[in-house]
Amino acid sequence: MLMLAAVHAARTGAIRSLLLDDVDLGNRRRTIIARTRPIDEFTRQILLEWLDYRRTSFSSHELWDFIGVEERADSR
Numbered sequence: 001m002l003m004l005a006a007v008h009a010a011r012t013g014a015i016r017s018l019l020l021d022d023v024d025l026g027n028r029r030r031t032i033i034a035r036t037r038p039i040d041e042f043t044r045q046i047l048l049e050w051l052d053y054r055r056t057s058f059s060s061h062e063l064w065d066f067i068g069v070e071e072r073a074d075s076r
């Protein structure tokens with residue numbers, strides 16, 4: 001998620017609240033704080049690798065709709 005901060009100047013709160021639905025890899029778009037922007041090839045590749053790691057490293061009951069894997073207190 002460091003890549004989102006570095007490449008897209010996203011703040012930590014925005015990154016933590018990023019949902020899977022906020023990323024459209026097919027159309028190469030991402031939405032952070034209601035602002036939709038294009039995803040460059042570097043970002044796309046990092047997100048694909050992260051999502052694959054996330055899918056293979058955590059059981060389905062450990063995954064939430066958030067891009068990250070930390071459960072948020074307000075998501076319950």
